[in-house]
Amino acid sequence: MASPVSSIPDTQLGLTSGEVQLLRQHQQIALSHGGQSSSRAASNASSQGRLLLDPTSLQALSLHFDRLMHAIQQRWQQLTEQTEMATQIQYDRAGNALEMADAEIRRFHNILRQIDELEIEFDKIRRIGEIVKGFRARVEALDQRI
Numbered sequence: 001m002a003s004p005v006s007s008i009p010d011t012q013l014g015l016t017s018g019e020v021q022l023l024r025q026h027q028q029i030a031l032s033h034g035g036q037s038s039s040r041a042a043s044n045a046s047s048q049g050r051l052l053l054d055p056t057s058l059q060a061l062s063l064h065f066d067r068l069m070h071a072i073q074q075r076w077q078q079l080t081e082q083t084e085m086a087t088q089i090q091y092d093r094a095g096n097a098l099e100m101a102d103a104e105i106r107r108f109h110n111i112l113r114q115i116d117e118l119e120i121e122f123d124k125i126r127r128i129g130e131i132v133k134g135f136r137a138r139v140e141a142l143d144q145r146i
Contacts, residue, residue: 007048008051010050020051026068028043031061033064
């Protein structure tokens with residue numbers, strides 16, 4: 001059982017009840033790696049509303065939190081890398097989409113230019129047709145006179 005000197009009442013830590021509960025859980029986890037006697041001592045202290053503060057339990061808790069922080073940092077790094085990759089992929093896709101859109105716009109402008117050229121040719125042909133009609137009318141008029 002933990003001695004009163006090596007434990008402290010939960011209320012003296014200035015933590016919320018949720019934070020105290022979380023601290024107790026992590027102390028149990030940390031001490032379970034150190035052996036059953038340490039885990040039992042933490043369990044007994046917890047049942048009395050106290051947390052162990054002896055050097056062994058504090059060192060175990062510190063090592064546990066160091067491992068936990070390392071795991072969080074690794075996960076954070078993985079997520080950061082995944083985010084960067086996803087961002088780069090989207091950037092590349094957006095760039096490709098812009099290039100494709102620009103190519104389609106150029107193609108559309110080319111089609112419009114060709115339509116304009118065809119309209120000019122149609123106007124020329126229409127004028128030639130009118131001239132031909134005029135010549136034919138003159139030829140018919142001359143033919144009737146002769």
